[in-house]
Amino acid sequence: MKKYDIAIIGGGLFGRMAAWRLAQSGWKTVLYEASSPLGENSAAYVAAAMLAPLAEAIDATPLAVSLGYQSLTLWQQYLAQIGQPVFHQQNGSLMVWHTQDEPLAERFRRHLLRAHDGETVWQEWTQHEIAAQEPQLAGRFRKGLYLPQEGQLDNRQTLAALLAAAQQAGAECRFGEAADPETAREQAQWVLDCRGFAAKETWNTRSQSRLRGIRGEVARVFAPEVSLNRPVRLLHPRYPLYICPKENHVFVIGATQLESEDGGAVSVRSSLELFSALYAVCPAFGEARVLETAVGLRPTLQHENPEIRCLPDTQTIEINGLFRHGFMIAPAVCETLLQGMNNLAAGKAFSDGMNKERQSMVTQI
Ligand SMILES: Cc1cc2nc3c(=O)[nH]c(=O)nc-3n(C[C@H](O)[C@H](O)[C@H](O)COP(=O)(O)OP(=O)(O)OC[C@H]3O[C@@H](n4cnc5c(N)ncnc54)[C@H](O)[C@@H]3O)c2cc1C
Numbered sequence: 039m040k041k042y043d044i045a046i047i048g049g050g051l052f053g054r055m056a057a058w059r060l061a062q063s064g065w066k067t068v069l070y071e072a073s074s075p076l077g078e079n080s081a082a083y084v085a086a087a088m089l090a091p092l093a094e095a096i097d098a099t100p101l102a103v104s105l106g107y108q109s110l111t112l113w114q115q116y117l118a119q120i121g122q123p124v125f126h127q128q129n130g131s132l133m134v135w136h137t138q139d140e141p142l143a144e145r146f147r148r149h150l151l152r153a154h155d156g157e158t159v160w161q162e163w164t165q166h167e168i169a170a171q172e173p174q175l176a177g178r179f180r181k182g183l184y185l186p187q188e189g190q191l192d193n194r195q196t197l198a199a200l201l202a203a204a205q206q207a208g209a210e211c212r213f214g215e216a217a218d219p220e221t222a223r224e225q226a227q228w229v230l231d232c233r234g235f236a237a238k239e240t241w242n243t244r245s246q247s248r249l250r251g252i253r254g255e256v257a258r259v260f261a262p263e264v265s266l267n268r269p270v271r272l273l274h275p276r277y278p279l280y281i282c283p284k285e286n287h288v289f290v291i292g293a294t295q296l297e298s299e300d301g302g303a304v305s306v307r308s309s310l311e312l313f314s315a316l317y318a319v320c321p322a323f324g325e326a327r328v329l330e331t332a333v334g335l336r337p338t339l340q341h342e343n344p345e346i347r348c349l350p351d352t353q354t355i356e357i358n359g360l361f362r363h364g365f366m367i368a369p370a371v372c373e374t375l376l377q378g379m380n381n382l383a384a385g386k387a388f389s390d391g392m393n394k395e396r397q398s399m400v401t402q403i
Pocket residue numbers: 047048049050051052053070071072073077078079080081082083084085086087088089215216217218232233234235236237253254255256292293333334335336337357358359360361362363364365366367
Protein backbone atom coordinates (compact mmCIF):
# COMPACT_ATOMS: atom_id res chain seq x y z
CA MET A 39 0.00 0.00 0.00
CA LYS A 40 1.53 3.33 -1.09
CA LYS A 41 1.52 6.30 1.25
CA TYR A 42 0.02 8.81 -1.22
CA ASP A 43 -2.45 8.73 -4.08
CA ILE A 44 -0.37 11.18 -6.06
CA ALA A 45 3.13 12.65 -5.93
CA ILE A 46 3.60 15.95 -7.74
CA ILE A 47 7.13 16.83 -8.83
CA GLY A 48 7.70 20.57 -9.25
CA GLY A 49 5.99 23.21 -7.15
CA GLY A 50 6.16 26.14 -9.56
CA LEU A 51 2.92 27.55 -10.89
CA PHE A 52 1.25 24.42 -12.18
CA GLY A 53 2.43 21.99 -9.51
CA ARG A 54 1.05 24.15 -6.71
CA MET A 55 -2.24 24.69 -8.44
CA ALA A 56 -2.61 20.98 -9.14
CA ALA A 57 -1.67 20.11 -5.53
CA TRP A 58 -4.41 22.38 -4.25
CA ARG A 59 -7.13 21.23 -6.65
CA LEU A 60 -6.30 17.52 -6.30
CA ALA A 61 -6.04 17.63 -2.49
CA GLN A 62 -9.31 19.56 -2.40
CA SER A 63 -10.90 16.76 -4.46
CA GLY A 64 -9.81 14.14 -1.96
CA TRP A 65 -6.50 12.98 -3.46
CA LYS A 66 -3.87 12.21 -0.82
CA THR A 67 -1.17 14.43 -2.26
CA VAL A 68 2.53 15.07 -1.76
CA LEU A 69 4.32 17.91 -3.56
CA TYR A 70 8.10 17.97 -4.06
CA GLU A 71 9.72 21.29 -4.90
CA ALA A 72 13.47 21.54 -5.43
CA SER A 73 13.70 25.15 -4.23
CA SER A 74 12.15 26.93 -1.24
CA PRO A 75 8.49 27.81 -0.62
CA LEU A 76 9.11 30.99 -2.62
CA GLY A 77 9.61 28.87 -5.74
CA GLU A 78 12.53 31.07 -6.72
CA ASN A 79 13.76 28.65 -9.41
CA SER A 80 10.47 28.63 -11.28
CA ALA A 81 9.58 30.60 -14.40
CA ALA A 82 6.53 31.66 -12.40
CA TYR A 83 8.70 33.53 -9.88
CA VAL A 84 9.96 35.79 -12.67
CA ALA A 85 6.76 36.18 -14.68
CA ALA A 86 4.74 39.37 -15.07
CA ALA A 87 1.57 37.28 -14.60
CA MET A 88 -0.53 39.15 -17.11
CA LEU A 89 -3.83 37.51 -18.00
CA ALA A 90 -3.93 38.81 -21.53
CA PRO A 91 -5.63 36.57 -24.09
CA LEU A 92 -6.35 39.51 -26.41
CA ALA A 93 -2.92 41.14 -26.33
CA GLU A 94 -1.31 37.72 -26.66
CA ALA A 95 -3.59 36.70 -29.55
CA ILE A 96 -1.05 37.89 -32.08
CA ASP A 97 1.57 35.40 -30.86
CA ALA A 98 -0.52 32.71 -29.19
CA THR A 99 -2.25 29.67 -30.69
CA PRO A 100 -6.09 29.67 -30.85
CA LEU A 101 -6.07 27.00 -28.10
CA ALA A 102 -4.02 29.21 -25.76
CA VAL A 103 -6.32 32.16 -26.43
CA SER A 104 -9.41 30.06 -25.71
CA LEU A 105 -7.89 28.64 -22.49
CA GLY A 106 -6.93 32.20 -21.57
CA TYR A 107 -10.52 33.41 -21.82
CA GLN A 108 -11.79 30.48 -19.73
CA SER A 109 -9.11 31.10 -17.14
CA LEU A 110 -10.12 34.74 -16.63
CA THR A 111 -13.32 33.47 -15.00
CA LEU A 112 -11.64 30.55 -13.28
CA TRP A 113 -9.07 32.83 -11.62
CA GLN A 114 -11.91 34.83 -10.08
CA GLN A 115 -13.40 31.63 -8.69
CA TYR A 116 -10.03 30.30 -7.54
CA LEU A 117 -9.07 33.49 -5.73
CA ALA A 118 -12.46 33.68 -4.03
CA GLN A 119 -11.99 30.12 -2.77
CA ILE A 120 -8.39 30.56 -1.71
CA GLY A 121 -9.28 33.50 0.49
CA GLN A 122 -5.69 34.69 0.95
CA PRO A 123 -5.21 38.21 -0.48
CA VAL A 124 -3.61 38.32 -3.91
CA PHE A 125 -3.22 41.44 -6.01
CA HIS A 126 -5.59 40.74 -8.90
CA GLN A 127 -6.69 43.40 -11.30
CA GLN A 128 -9.12 43.13 -14.16
CA ASN A 129 -8.99 46.64 -15.46
CA GLY A 130 -8.01 45.91 -19.04
CA SER A 131 -4.72 46.68 -20.71
CA LEU A 132 -3.61 49.46 -23.01
CA MET A 133 -1.58 49.11 -26.21
CA VAL A 134 0.29 52.19 -27.40
CA TRP A 135 2.71 52.88 -30.26
CA HIS A 136 4.72 55.67 -31.79
CA THR A 137 3.14 57.38 -34.82
CA GLN A 138 5.58 55.76 -37.26
CA ASP A 139 4.51 52.30 -36.04
CA GLU A 140 0.84 52.72 -37.01
CA PRO A 141 1.16 49.74 -39.46
CA LEU A 142 1.85 47.51 -36.43
CA ALA A 143 -1.34 48.73 -34.78
CA GLU A 144 -3.27 48.11 -37.98
CA ARG A 145 -1.88 44.59 -38.17
CA PHE A 146 -2.84 44.01 -34.56
CA ARG A 147 -6.41 45.22 -35.18
CA ARG A 148 -6.72 42.87 -38.17
CA HIS A 149 -5.43 40.01 -36.07
CA LEU A 150 -7.92 40.68 -33.27
CA LEU A 151 -10.77 40.81 -35.78
CA ARG A 152 -9.71 37.48 -37.27
CA ALA A 153 -9.39 35.88 -33.85
CA HIS A 154 -12.85 37.11 -32.81
CA ASP A 155 -14.91 36.41 -35.95
CA GLY A 156 -14.99 40.04 -37.01
CA GLU A 157 -16.10 41.35 -33.62
CA THR A 158 -14.43 44.53 -32.37
CA VAL A 159 -13.25 43.50 -28.91
CA TRP A 160 -11.18 46.62 -28.25
CA GLN A 161 -11.81 50.33 -27.81
CA GLU A 162 -9.89 52.99 -29.74
CA TRP A 163 -8.63 55.66 -27.34
CA THR A 164 -7.68 59.14 -28.54
CA GLN A 165 -4.81 61.01 -26.92
CA HIS A 166 -7.41 62.77 -24.72
CA GLU A 167 -8.81 59.47 -23.52
CA ILE A 168 -5.31 58.16 -22.86
CA ALA A 169 -4.58 61.31 -20.84
CA ALA A 170 -7.83 60.93 -18.87
CA GLN A 171 -7.32 57.23 -18.10
CA GLU A 172 -3.54 57.21 -17.72
CA PRO A 173 -2.49 60.78 -16.82
CA GLN A 174 1.17 59.87 -16.77
CA LEU A 175 1.06 59.01 -20.46
CA ALA A 176 -0.57 62.36 -21.39
CA GLY A 177 0.83 63.81 -24.60
CA ARG A 178 3.04 60.83 -25.38
CA PHE A 179 0.84 58.83 -27.76
CA ARG A 180 -1.76 59.96 -30.27
CA LYS A 181 -3.80 56.78 -30.15
CA GLY A 182 -4.18 53.65 -28.07
CA LEU A 183 -6.08 50.36 -28.13
CA TYR A 184 -7.82 49.52 -24.89
CA LEU A 185 -8.51 45.82 -24.26
CA PRO A 186 -11.15 45.89 -21.54
CA GLN A 187 -11.32 42.24 -20.48
CA GLU A 188 -7.69 41.68 -19.58
CA GLY A 189 -6.19 41.33 -16.13
CA GLN A 190 -3.08 40.59 -14.14
CA LEU A 191 -1.96 39.01 -10.87
CA ASP A 192 0.97 39.45 -8.54
CA ASN A 193 2.96 36.33 -9.43
CA ARG A 194 4.69 35.86 -6.08
CA GLN A 195 1.56 36.44 -4.01
CA THR A 196 -0.22 33.92 -6.24
CA LEU A 197 2.48 31.31 -5.66
CA ALA A 198 2.26 31.87 -1.89
CA ALA A 199 -1.53 31.73 -1.91
CA LEU A 200 -1.66 28.51 -3.96
CA LEU A 201 0.82 26.90 -1.58
CA ALA A 202 -1.20 27.93 1.48
CA ALA A 203 -4.37 26.62 -0.16
CA ALA A 204 -2.70 23.31 -1.06
CA GLN A 205 -1.47 22.84 2.50
CA GLN A 206 -4.82 23.78 3.94
CA ALA A 207 -6.49 21.24 1.67
CA GLY A 208 -4.18 18.58 3.15
CA ALA A 209 -1.36 18.35 0.60
CA GLU A 210 2.01 17.58 2.13
CA CYS A 211 4.51 20.02 0.63
CA ARG A 212 8.22 19.24 0.77
CA PHE A 213 10.76 21.89 -0.17
CA GLY A 214 14.43 21.59 -1.03
CA GLU A 215 13.73 18.10 -2.35
CA ALA A 216 14.59 17.46 -5.98
CA ALA A 217 12.56 14.36 -6.77
CA ASP A 218 12.60 12.08 -9.78
CA PRO A 219 9.67 10.10 -11.15
CA GLU A 220 11.12 6.69 -10.23
CA THR A 221 11.60 7.42 -6.53
CA ALA A 222 8.35 9.38 -6.32
CA ARG A 223 6.60 6.31 -7.69
CA GLU A 224 7.71 4.30 -4.65
CA GLN A 225 5.66 6.66 -2.49
CA ALA A 226 2.55 7.22 -4.56
CA GLN A 227 0.17 5.43 -6.86
CA TRP A 228 0.35 8.20 -9.47
CA VAL A 229 3.16 10.60 -10.37
CA LEU A 230 2.46 14.05 -11.82
CA ASP A 231 5.51 15.61 -13.44
CA CYS A 232 5.26 19.43 -13.39
CA ARG A 233 8.95 20.31 -13.59
CA GLY A 234 8.57 22.78 -16.45
CA PHE A 235 11.81 23.24 -18.39
CA ALA A 236 13.69 20.91 -15.99
CA ALA A 237 11.72 17.97 -17.43
CA LYS A 238 13.31 18.49 -20.87
CA GLU A 239 15.37 15.32 -20.93
CA THR A 240 12.56 13.02 -19.81
CA TRP A 241 10.02 14.70 -22.07
CA ASN A 242 12.17 14.61 -25.18
CA THR A 243 12.95 10.90 -24.92
CA ARG A 244 9.47 10.09 -26.23
CA SER A 245 7.74 13.15 -27.59
CA GLN A 246 6.75 14.29 -31.07
CA SER A 247 6.74 17.88 -29.88
CA ARG A 248 10.10 18.69 -28.33
CA LEU A 249 10.44 20.74 -25.17
CA ARG A 250 12.82 23.69 -25.07
CA GLY A 251 13.41 26.72 -22.90
CA ILE A 252 12.88 30.25 -24.18
CA ARG A 253 14.78 32.83 -22.21
CA GLY A 254 12.85 35.78 -20.83
CA GLU A 255 14.34 38.73 -18.97
CA VAL A 256 12.46 41.21 -16.81
CA ALA A 257 13.22 44.04 -14.42
CA ARG A 258 11.34 45.13 -11.30
CA VAL A 259 11.48 48.82 -10.54
CA PHE A 260 10.14 50.99 -7.74
CA ALA A 261 8.81 54.30 -9.04
CA PRO A 262 7.00 56.23 -6.28
CA GLU A 263 6.24 59.09 -8.67
CA VAL A 264 4.56 56.92 -11.29
CA SER A 265 1.04 55.53 -11.27
CA LEU A 266 -0.52 53.42 -13.97
CA ASN A 267 -3.97 51.91 -13.69
CA ARG A 268 -3.37 48.88 -15.86
CA PRO A 269 -0.63 47.07 -17.82
CA VAL A 270 0.63 49.14 -20.74
CA ARG A 271 2.20 47.52 -23.82
CA LEU A 272 4.29 49.24 -26.43
CA LEU A 273 3.91 47.93 -29.96
CA HIS A 274 7.35 48.30 -31.50
CA PRO A 275 9.10 46.51 -34.38
CA ARG A 276 12.25 45.76 -32.36
CA TYR A 277 11.57 46.55 -28.71
CA PRO A 278 8.07 45.46 -27.73
CA LEU A 279 7.67 46.21 -24.06
CA TYR A 280 5.18 45.82 -21.27
CA ILE A 281 4.93 47.75 -18.04
CA CYS A 282 2.87 45.98 -15.38
CA PRO A 283 1.95 48.07 -12.36
CA LYS A 284 1.85 45.96 -9.19
CA GLU A 285 1.11 47.18 -5.66
CA ASN A 286 2.99 50.00 -3.96
CA HIS A 287 4.47 51.55 -7.12
CA VAL A 288 6.39 48.42 -8.07
CA PHE A 289 6.42 47.77 -11.82
CA VAL A 290 7.44 44.66 -13.73
CA ILE A 291 9.09 45.62 -17.00
CA GLY A 292 9.46 42.97 -19.65
CA ALA A 293 10.20 40.92 -21.40
CA THR A 294 12.75 39.64 -23.84
CA GLN A 295 12.01 36.44 -25.75
CA LEU A 296 15.25 34.82 -26.80
CA GLU A 297 15.90 31.39 -28.36
CA SER A 298 18.32 30.45 -25.64
CA GLU A 299 18.38 28.07 -22.67
CA ASP A 300 20.96 30.15 -20.86
CA GLY A 301 19.48 30.94 -17.45
CA GLY A 302 22.34 33.28 -16.53
CA ALA A 303 21.95 36.90 -15.46
CA VAL A 304 20.33 39.60 -17.62
CA SER A 305 22.63 40.94 -20.36
CA VAL A 306 23.66 44.57 -20.76
CA ARG A 307 22.03 44.62 -24.19
CA SER A 308 18.68 43.44 -22.85
CA SER A 309 18.85 45.90 -19.94
CA LEU A 310 19.55 48.74 -22.37
CA GLU A 311 16.64 47.73 -24.58
CA LEU A 312 14.17 47.32 -21.71
CA PHE A 313 15.12 50.51 -19.90
CA SER A 314 15.43 52.64 -23.06
CA ALA A 315 11.98 51.56 -24.21
CA LEU A 316 10.62 52.17 -20.70
CA TYR A 317 12.05 55.69 -20.61
CA ALA A 318 10.68 56.40 -24.07
CA VAL A 319 7.16 55.35 -23.00
CA CYS A 320 7.21 57.39 -19.80
CA PRO A 321 10.22 59.58 -18.85
CA ALA A 322 8.94 59.74 -15.26
CA PHE A 323 10.55 56.29 -14.88
CA GLY A 324 13.94 58.01 -15.17
CA GLU A 325 14.21 58.26 -11.37
CA ALA A 326 12.82 54.77 -10.70
CA ARG A 327 14.99 52.45 -8.61
CA VAL A 328 15.89 49.08 -10.09
CA LEU A 329 14.90 46.49 -7.48
CA GLU A 330 16.03 43.47 -9.45
CA THR A 331 16.53 42.00 -12.88
CA ALA A 332 15.62 38.38 -13.38
CA VAL A 333 15.68 35.60 -15.94
CA GLY A 334 13.37 32.66 -16.50
CA LEU A 335 13.13 29.89 -19.08
CA ARG A 336 9.66 29.50 -20.50
CA PRO A 337 8.87 25.78 -21.00
CA THR A 338 7.89 25.64 -24.67
CA LEU A 339 6.75 22.80 -26.93
CA GLN A 340 7.10 22.96 -30.71
CA HIS A 341 3.35 23.35 -31.21
CA GLU A 342 3.33 26.10 -28.55
CA ASN A 343 0.34 24.55 -26.79
CA PRO A 344 0.18 22.99 -23.34
CA GLU A 345 0.20 19.20 -23.32
CA ILE A 346 -0.95 16.61 -20.78
CA ARG A 347 0.79 13.35 -21.47
CA CYS A 348 -0.50 10.11 -19.93
CA LEU A 349 1.75 7.11 -19.46
CA PRO A 350 -0.61 4.54 -17.95
CA ASP A 351 2.06 1.80 -17.85
CA THR A 352 4.04 3.74 -15.28
CA GLN A 353 1.04 5.55 -13.76
CA THR A 354 2.59 8.88 -14.72
CA ILE A 355 1.07 12.10 -16.01
CA GLU A 356 3.35 14.79 -17.44
CA ILE A 357 2.21 18.35 -17.96
CA ASN A 358 4.29 20.86 -19.85
CA GLY A 359 4.44 23.57 -22.50
CA LEU A 360 2.81 26.42 -20.60
CA PHE A 361 5.22 28.65 -22.57
CA ARG A 362 4.67 32.37 -22.10
CA HIS A 363 1.05 31.94 -20.98
CA GLY A 364 1.27 29.89 -17.79
CA PHE A 365 -0.68 32.28 -15.60
CA MET A 366 -3.07 33.06 -18.42
CA ILE A 367 -4.06 29.44 -19.07
CA ALA A 368 -3.15 27.34 -16.01
CA PRO A 369 -6.64 27.19 -14.40
CA ALA A 370 -8.26 25.84 -17.59
CA VAL A 371 -5.45 23.27 -17.98
CA CYS A 372 -5.80 22.34 -14.30
CA GLU A 373 -9.54 21.73 -14.60
CA THR A 374 -8.78 19.42 -17.54
CA LEU A 375 -6.26 17.57 -15.39
CA LEU A 376 -8.78 17.22 -12.60
CA GLN A 377 -11.41 15.79 -14.93
CA GLY A 378 -8.82 13.31 -16.24
CA MET A 379 -7.63 12.25 -12.79
CA ASN A 380 -11.19 11.75 -11.60
CA ASN A 381 -11.77 9.61 -14.69
CA LEU A 382 -8.74 7.49 -13.81
CA ALA A 383 -9.94 7.12 -10.22
CA ALA A 384 -13.26 5.86 -11.59
CA GLY A 385 -11.42 3.30 -13.76
CA LYS A 386 -12.10 5.18 -17.02
CA ALA A 387 -9.69 6.49 -19.67
CA PHE A 388 -8.14 9.88 -18.83
CA SER A 389 -9.93 11.81 -21.57
CA ASP A 390 -13.27 10.04 -21.22
CA GLY A 391 -16.17 12.48 -21.73
CA MET A 392 -13.91 15.47 -22.38
CA ASN A 393 -14.87 18.04 -24.98
CA LYS A 394 -12.76 18.30 -28.15
CA GLU A 395 -10.68 21.18 -26.88
CA ARG A 396 -9.71 19.35 -23.70
CA GLN A 397 -9.02 16.17 -25.66
CA SER A 398 -6.68 18.10 -27.97
CA MET A 399 -4.39 18.76 -25.00
CA VAL A 400 -4.11 15.10 -24.01
CA THR A 401 -1.71 12.56 -25.50
CA GLN A 402 -1.63 8.92 -24.51
CA ILE A 403 1.62 6.94 -24.73
C1 LIG B 1 10.13 36.51 -18.17
C2 LIG B 1 8.83 35.74 -18.12
C3 LIG B 1 7.63 36.44 -18.15
C4 LIG B 1 6.42 35.75 -18.12
N1 LIG B 1 5.25 36.46 -18.11
C5 LIG B 1 4.08 35.81 -18.12
C6 LIG B 1 2.86 36.54 -18.13
O1 LIG B 1 2.84 37.78 -18.09
N2 LIG B 1 1.69 35.84 -18.18
C7 LIG B 1 1.67 34.47 -18.21
O2 LIG B 1 0.59 33.90 -18.28
N3 LIG B 1 2.81 33.76 -18.17
C8 LIG B 1 4.01 34.39 -18.14
N4 LIG B 1 5.18 33.67 -18.13
C9 LIG B 1 5.11 32.20 -18.28
C10 LIG B 1 4.91 31.43 -16.98
O3 LIG B 1 5.77 31.90 -15.99
C11 LIG B 1 5.17 29.95 -17.24
O4 LIG B 1 4.34 29.53 -18.30
C12 LIG B 1 4.84 29.08 -16.02
O5 LIG B 1 5.57 29.51 -14.91
C13 LIG B 1 5.14 27.60 -16.29
O6 LIG B 1 4.70 26.90 -15.14
P1 LIG B 1 5.28 25.47 -14.74
O7 LIG B 1 4.69 25.14 -13.43
O8 LIG B 1 5.13 24.52 -15.88
O9 LIG B 1 6.86 25.72 -14.60
P2 LIG B 1 7.65 26.58 -13.47
O10 LIG B 1 6.79 27.72 -13.04
O11 LIG B 1 8.98 26.90 -14.05
O12 LIG B 1 7.82 25.55 -12.27
C14 LIG B 1 8.62 24.40 -12.37
C15 LIG B 1 9.07 24.04 -10.95
O13 LIG B 1 9.63 22.73 -10.93
C16 LIG B 1 10.65 22.72 -9.96
N5 LIG B 1 11.52 21.57 -10.22
C17 LIG B 1 12.31 21.34 -11.29
N6 LIG B 1 12.91 20.14 -11.16
C18 LIG B 1 12.48 19.60 -10.00
C19 LIG B 1 12.73 18.37 -9.32
N7 LIG B 1 13.53 17.41 -9.84
N8 LIG B 1 12.10 18.13 -8.15
C20 LIG B 1 11.28 19.05 -7.60
N9 LIG B 1 11.02 20.24 -8.18
C21 LIG B 1 11.60 20.50 -9.38
C22 LIG B 1 11.35 24.06 -10.17
O14 LIG B 1 12.13 24.41 -9.03
C23 LIG B 1 10.14 24.97 -10.38
O15 LIG B 1 9.70 25.54 -9.18
C24 LIG B 1 6.40 34.32 -18.09
C25 LIG B 1 7.60 33.63 -18.03
C26 LIG B 1 8.82 34.32 -18.03
C27 LIG B 1 10.11 33.56 -17.93
